[in-house]
Amino acid sequence: MTAKASIAADGPSEPKGRGRATKALSHNLNGQRLGRKGRDTRERILAATNELLAGPVDVEISLSAVARQASLGMTSLYNYFSDLTELLLAVLEPVMATAEADYVGLLRTRWSEEELGEKALAFVTAYHGFWVKHSRLLHLRNNMADRQNERMMLHRVHAAQPVMRLLVDQMDGGSEEAGSPVFSMGTALMTGLERVVTVTTDMALQNILHSPHPLARTHLLRAEARLMELGIRDYRAMLRDTRA
Structure with a gap:
């Protein structure tokens, strides 16, 4: 099982x-x-x-x-x-209390254009590390949320919201309204990130796919970091042009 x-x-x-x-x-x-x-x-x-x-x-x-x-x-x-x-x-309460130190805090300082790729990869790696430490508990939460357990759905959303908000800030969209294109991009980036770490920390799935090799996980994390970098760059440029 x-x-x-x-x-x-x-x-x-x-x-x-x-x-x-x-x-x-x-x-x-x-x-x-x-x-x-x-x-x-x-x-x-x-x-x-x-x-x-x-x-x-x-x-x-x-x-x-x-x-x-x-x-x-x-x-x-x-x-x-x-x-x-x-x-x-x-059980989740003390675990989520460590999120700020483990990964959320990495988003609080604006990433410069020069270090954007490096910072995105560091953040994705840290988020993955958090999931590795608490994998079974987080998988249980998400599985219960997928089964329409309302309290777990709310917990999952509330845990993701700070990251989505800070990704919007990284895209220079701090003044944008919820539901705007930049907020949608922040949501999409966070959704993709969670899905990638879910897949890479699900050992049963990895064994079924016959791809438990650490290098495959590294490639996925690097791909997600690259998408995050490109999304942030794109929306910074878009918002800069809009406000010019």
Whole structure:
């Protein structure tokens, strides 16, 4: 079973209140304030989830599997997480907190024309490295989003938005409105980037395609970086001419 096929339906997938994850840090789902034991139990559940994510890809990621890994009963686990989505969102929270240092920050300084190709490749490589570190978790999120899990869809979009906004800034389109051609280009570049790293970090797909060779991944990353470079150059020139 692949990572994508190992998602189990452990409860409802309808959207929940966005404040629940924050509340869970101080209260369980029964509204009881978490003491030291409760906080330790919650951290134990998160640690067990991370252990499963780091393990063999044919091991199912489900609430029942997490409960077994944490040596807890399902009733105890449901005191902290109502379904698999809520649990994975809690695991994603500290992961996404590292995005700024791992790759987003590379976009915050305007890339000069002379170093545009080099900077684009460095950014694409860093984004790929982030996916390598958290591959199974990010693949699970995207697979659940593709299955119309609204909370995972929102997480995926919110994670991409800072990159799209900063790509627009790199194209000198900071004052442009959302929905404009430059915003569409930023969206297209981010969509292509995510798709490339999804393919290059999906080992099951690589094995099916008989192309697990690292050099093939390098070529794809360089191709994506080149497209990013050309897109930024093109829109810088276009906007410069428009504003002249």
